[in-house]
Amino acid sequence: xxxxxxxxxxxxxxxxxxxxxxxxxxxxxxxxxxxxxxxxxxxxxxxxxxxxxxxxxxxxxxxxxxxxxxxxxxxxxxxxxxxxxxxxxxxxxxxxxxxxxxxxxxxxxxxxxxxxxxxxxxxxxxxxxxxxxxxxxxxxxxxxxxxxxxxxxxxxxxxxxxxxxxxxxxxxxxxxxxxxxxxxxxxxxxxxxxxxxxxxxxxxxxxxxxxxxxxxxxxxxxxxxxxxxxxxxxxxxxxxxxxxxxxxxxxxxxxxxxxxxxxxxxxxxxxxxxxxxxxxxxxxxxxxxxxxxxxxxxxxxxxxxxxxxxxxxxxxxxxxxxxxxxxxxxxxxxxxxxxxxxxxxxxxxxxxxxxxxxxxxxxxxxxxxxxxxxxxxxxxxxxxxxxxxxxxxxxxxxxxxxxxxxxxxxxxxxxxxxxxxxxxxxxxxxxxxxxxxxxxxxxxxxxxxxxx
Amino acid sequence: xxxxxxxxxxxxxxxxxxxxxxxxxxxxxxxxxxxxxxxxxxxxxxxxxxxxxxxxxxxxxxxxxxxxxxxxxxxxxx
Numbered sequence: 001x002x003x004x005x006x007x008x009x010x011x012x013x014x015x016x017x018x019x020x021x022x023x024x025x026x027x028x029x030x031x032x033x034x035x036x037x038x039x040x041x042x043x044x045x046x047x048x049x050x051x052x053x054x055x056x057x058x059x060x061x062x063x064x065x066x067x068x069x070x071x072x073x074x075x076x077x078x079x080x081x082x083x084x085x086x087x088x089x090x091x092x093x094x095x096x097x098x099x100x101x102x103x104x105x106x107x108x109x110x111x112x113x114x115x116x117x118x119x120x121x122x123x124x125x126x127x128x129x130x131x132x133x134x135x136x137x138x139x140x141x142x143x144x145x146x147x148x149x150x151x152x153x154x155x156x157x158x159x160x161x162x163x164x165x166x167x168x169x170x171x172x173x174x175x176x177x178x179x180x181x182x183x184x185x186x187x188x189x190x191x192x193x194x195x196x197x198x199x200x201x202x203x204x205x206x207x208x209x210x211x212x213x214x215x216x217x218x219x220x221x222x223x224x225x226x227x228x229x230x231x232x233x234x235x236x237x238x239x240x241x242x243x244x245x246x247x248x249x250x251x252x253x254x255x256x257x258x259x260x261x262x263x264x265x266x267x268x269x270x271x272x273x274x275x276x277x278x279x280x281x282x283x284x285x286x287x288x289x290x291x292x293x294x295x296x297x298x299x300x301x302x303x304x305x306x307x308x309x310x311x312x313x314x315x316x317x318x319x320x321x322x323x324x325x326x327x328x329x330x331x332x333x334x335x336x337x338x339x340x341x342x343x344x345x346x347x348x349x350x351x352x353x354x355x356x357x358x359x360x361x362x363x364x365x366x367x368x369x370x371x372x373x374x375x376x377x378x379x380x381x382x383x384x385x386x387x388x389x390x391x392x393x394x395x396x397x398x399x400x401x402x403x404x405x406x407x408x409x410x411x412x413x414x415x416x417x418x419x420x421x422x423x424x425x426x427x428x429x430x431x432x433x434x435x436x437x438x439x440x441x442x443x444x445x446x447x448x449x450x451x452x
Numbered sequence: 453x454x455x456x457x458x459x460x461x462x463x464x465x466x467x468x469x470x471x472x473x474x475x476x477x478x479x480x481x482x483x484x485x486x487x488x489x490x491x492x493x494x495x496x497x498x499x500x501x502x503x504x505x506x507x508x509x510x511x512x513x514x515x516x517x518x519x520x521x522x523x524x525x526x527x528x529x530x
Contacts (some may be wrong), residue, residue, distance in 0.1 A: 120457040309490035334522035
């Protein structure tokens, strides 16, 4: 069953968007604003680099071990016993992600939208939904995500307009006045969430074009980085860091601040109706990755057989963990980044070295060299690298040379957002160029075969 | 714990466990083993869940054992 899954580049990019972005919205912004204060919106850059690095290693793995997922690769690289232990640790990490999200969502709905419904019932219904998708494959989740993620993204961006009457730029000022240490630490905190990208390692077998896979993941990561930056910008501009850092669910309260007209009340219900399916997709992806891990131990690719015991196991364990919302926040902001760094970096480093040594697929010529498309692709790669580097230099120059200057702060802010947006556009161009090149080559091959 | 949840959870679990125990001979050995472990762990954790008020198994605290250290490090850095 697992070898029948086919997911295209756009679906991968949007799945990455859903998986990383929706996880932040429950309560993560609270801790970032607590650390970096009014400069919390500069907090995504380091994690974006980390996410791109993980995506690169995953793409290298597909090149070295085509048709294999991360569990199978770990078994191949480390052997049966050591590989088994590492896979159990990986399964524990994926269980942590599922448990955190399931419990976080249940607590969130209990505290905000469904106060009369017991947490156990919300949790049970949520896991039943996830188990329903557990009988299918990533393809189904990717298609459902194609309906919800664009709407979710557009509404997230529209918050800037919808909250225009509540917004005040003074709440962000003085821009870059917090210390460099605070900005660095706030950049370290989202690594826990961006580390979720490793979940896609469980679906590596569905990838046929490593370079396109990497570009799609990179585009997804940049969508997340840019959207999170904009959401933080709106959050801080509407509430200011003092209020945002004291609320358990700052995004919920932010959405409640939308007052367009008197008759259009409770807009948050509409927004969270769109947020919930996108969030459910994230948990479904994590659950499918977990099921595949269990399947790899069960010695068969047909993982839906493990769906029921796994789902019931998730319910029992999720109820045991994170009894208080403060536990959940502390784990998400402080423990998870450390766990991600300790677990992922050594594992990915070893796998990367092995992948470089065992490269089976050569560098695929996805775009014919010398063509206009190839030049466009090179330009996009160059623009993306330049823009991301410019974002880093903007923060450094802004902190060192323009510190506490009002005009300097505004220039820094505009440059940072512009460069981030350029990086996002460049990643889109890069992904599309690769895809068009792939299709062109496939058409040329097909017409050649026909002529023969 | 909510009684409706408890009833649903336990009834469905018992039904599925019985079906598994009856039909396990038809399954490959490895799959049988993994499924038995998953059912066993579910029973273990569900039993643990009954003692959560007494905090006999403080899983939440265990998972967050690193958080105070990291928070202290962050505070020192700031």
